[in-house]
Amino acid sequence: MAKIYTKTGDKGSTSLLGGTRVPKSHFRIEAYGTVDELNSYIGLCRDHLNHEKSRIVLQEIQDRLFTIGSSLATDPVKESKMIIPDLHEDDVTVLEKEIDTMNNIIPPMKNFILPGGHASVSHLHVARCICRRAERCCVRLQIENEAVEAIVIKYLNRLSDYLFVLARFIAFLLKVPEVIWKPRG
Secondary structure, rough: OOOOOOOOOOEEEEEEEOOOEEOOOOHHHHHHHHHHHHHHHHHHHHHHHHOOOHHHHHHHHHHHHHHOOOOEEEEOOOOOOOOOOOHHHHHHHHHHHHHHHOOOOOOOOOOOOOOOOHHHHHHHHHHHHHHHHHHHHHHHHHHHHOOOOOHHHHHHHHHHHHHHHHHHHHHHOOOOOEEEEEOOO
């Protein structure tokens, strides 16, 4: 069995798929590291949910996030010897259909709401925030002229919407009242 540690990163650099070494602080590493964090956190969210359909969708999302992570971890200049899975427009459409289905069940949102009310709901809101950070990391890569497929940013944008609506949907199923934000003044 191969050892998990290679010691090649002990001096603060790591390899992209394709072999190029970059600092661990590189925007590309930050982007796929944040996607990995999101993937792990969605696993935690799945563990807290009893709604089977949502658990299945979240597992599919985790698979897509591995796809995104693979894409981000690949040196855009060098051709990888590995076959990297790709994201499709249908992956975005799946999220949109799920959002629409849940929105047809939950009451319309008329005010801003405060995240919380139940551990499952709160965890989904944290996942949404991590997703937004992953999206910002990918946009930063684009701004820095680092290759990022447009579908990746689109998917992450839609995923954060999905996680928000899922949090509201789970609160609805659990009969947890939403707390309306009432600004001072």
